[in-house]
Amino acid sequence: MPPDPAPSSPSRTLRAASFGAVGDGVADDGPAIARMLEAASGQSGVTLAFDAGRIYGVRSARTRYVFDLQDQEGITLDGGGSVFELASHLRFLRLRGCRRITVRRLKVDFRPLPFADGVVVGVDQASGSLTVRVAPDDARRLIGGPTHEDGEQAFFGILWYDGPYSTIGRHYWLARTEPTDRPDTVRAIATEEFTEFSDIRAAASPGSAEGPAWRISLPAPGIAHRYGPGACFSIRDNDTASFTDVELWSAPWMGFEVARNTGRLTFRRVHVRQKPGSGRLMSTCRDGFHVKGNRAELVWDGCILSGMTDDAFNISTHGSVITRMLAPNRVEVRQKFPLLFIPWRVGSLFVAADERARKLLGRARVTHVETGPLPPPIQGEPAAPVSALTLDRPITGLKPDALAWDASSANPRTTLRNCRIEMSCRLQSPVTLDRCEVTALLWFYCDPLEGPFPGPVTITKSALRRGRGNPVHAVIFSGASDKAESGDPPRAIHDVTFRDNTVYGGFVMEGVEKANVEGNRFLEADAPFIVMGNHRVRLSGNWGPGGRSLP
Template structure:
């Protein structure tokens, strides 16, 4: 009996796989989601059918594809085995084609994970949460002296969480933003966020928000009818731990592509996302492409002021930079694109050549999911107190049991230990893996529209930023800079071309280049070309350059919003080798 029970499910599954596929003339196997029981009516939970279809796709192997039905809305509840609805791991040359269908996803879940794959494509999907991972309400009263403001929650948006709910989820994020509902962005005179200490329900759908003292004065700028946006968390901490996930970062993206090569997200539109960044592209060994990826307001839902409240695309520690083209970004409350490498610090000096390293994730045993370092990689070392930059140092050995214990090829003196903690470790020696700086990244022909923060931040090497349209932002457009202090990212950009982009209706500078160092002048960012760009600016100097070496400005056009030429379009400080042609 035991043998019969173990064999029958295998036979049934095998028969199912055969019955739910067709073979193209070139031998590729095509699977249909409908054949696995998916209904796609927007009400029936199709998650079991999707998981079964994904298992079949994995079994079918290289060349296989999975097809959804055009026009369908697939409601997807919680998976028991993963926080990612489409979870693709260790696959080669497979495709998922949504054919324009929508995934209506529980906000406890992320949308897509591509991990340790090669040649995988996910395309033609619309992504939406139900319910949303935030709530919002119109401001009906405010008192800056006492530090509170009242909101009336808008129809169709969730109530604020109860004390019991707050006790189950990741700690409540005491953070929000006030936006102009017509502009769908923060007004120029307003602070771009507000931290709160607590909230109190004063009516059925009315809530009083109590700001932290530092924010009292900013409440005076709030207007009746402005919309306050409040993030919500849905995932119980115990659930994430039960899935073997580190609460602070494992569930940190709606779409994640990691440790992969030659994979693509194509023609995918995200209307909303759970409480995480839109996408994370990290530790990849080959080119990752986002083509016609869109983060935009859902048509017909005009009262929404935000698409996703966290970051856009975080591209970290990639050996080859991403290709991001023909994309559209709007409505986010943080930067659309961030291309960087994680700062590494020596938590412990074991000898003059051997160190126990850590990154922002803390004192953990390194593995492939949290660190990109490999034997043979080269490190750059930056010493903030003195301004020294040393290296490269080659990684000659990583401990088998604890890969974060690393031996370098040369001794290093004067190391200041640290653990990548905000403010605490701002004088600690910073290390960067020069083999994982997203070399050759390309960001082209994208549109960046109304949002709270920057269109793009980068610390990458050998990149091109070209043909983009940047407009209506509440912060900077293209910002090349490292970060140290409140958080840490780097290194210092080298060999980047910014050309043929257009900028208009910006609250701040359109292009900003800054080497953030503890001492100045110390121009660690080098060889930047800014050419053929068009600026229609409300600020007198839409280009700001500080602490940079070898900058070329060529054939740029500068006008104010009245159409007159700008008199001082470029602000410069501590710049070595500036060429204006």
């Protein structure tokens, strides 16, 4: 793999202290950062440098992003290893239309936190509630429920309990949190949607032989689960960026959104996790990395992901539906999810599949694109238009309602290397995992909104354990369908290499085209090993517990 493109030598260094930044964790350093950004506006080759060992408290910003860069080139943001502590309505970094951006040596946290952790001390299934012991200061700020403001989405906490290999989480759908007659406890009342009370273990009385109590992270009303301006790090429509030695310890919504970028993006030792040494259970209120519709080469190396309430990685693009056949080689398509439009381009690789049967119909190159008028915005965001595409060849079986996507912008060169992942991953586009340690479900599948189908997929020399996402299985390839002709090749999940891995938990591969499963060790006794309904699958040198050869 080629090295990252070397940025040009910085022509100027701007130091935060020169603009009045204090970094004592008390003062609002937002105005100083705003002055610093104003001085860098319109310039290239600028380093924004912060002192080491500081806590930069940021309570205000020019926009709701502390660092909001657009159409800039060659900017380096060097945090000096310091912490940036943000007010809850802010987010840290937005990059739009930038080139050759470097972000390094910084840590991001929020004050107040979007959640508070506690211990379950009482379970009342009849009333659908839990009594939770928390710090008295936390008890006061947890009172309330959903506000339905600032893009707030589903409102829930996370129950945590000990699994065989790691702490496991379960969503706790929350109607409201009420005070009790004690300053250090609250009553968390579930919505009707949550019914799984029977196995929740409350704190035992002294001397009890019961196991450890379940813990819970409760959302702070008015902070948690708010989309607000977007992810804490929003990286859209850029050409080449690198992130090194960056930590994100909490966030009211997603950690990183990585969408529609080109060139090469690298994330080295970028950790989305609980603050080390804090004893926290949670990190972000949604995905760690939400990756969508990139043409760029994407590399994560040596990253740690833990504690988010949703997926560690959600890697996909947006699928489109064929709305009309204008000619045998000309189609009208509409993106299924109306936001974050993934534009078609001349030269794009058009791929079509039967969505229900999960059968690949064919591929063609786009030779002409006509983009229709923009529909009205949705909640202030641009909506996806209809596009008319001319293909270089007809595709047999292509008809209205078929699923289509641009494989050129479906994250076609994505690598996760030497990463430690402790939350589930939803992977719907090409990806390579090499020497990773995953204690959670790896799920390869297709969602018609967040397609397409993953392929090629390569997983090598990794340790994979069941955990968050599925109590039984460590790896699932979901390419099968209940449609009668669903077994017909070619399959939409295709070209899978699964080699030299160690697996603790179930392994399922269904409805896959062309897979090589060899040299793996499946070490958990009685764990399911299901390989069925596939085409051109090679199984070789795989071993079960006790050195037993697997078929």
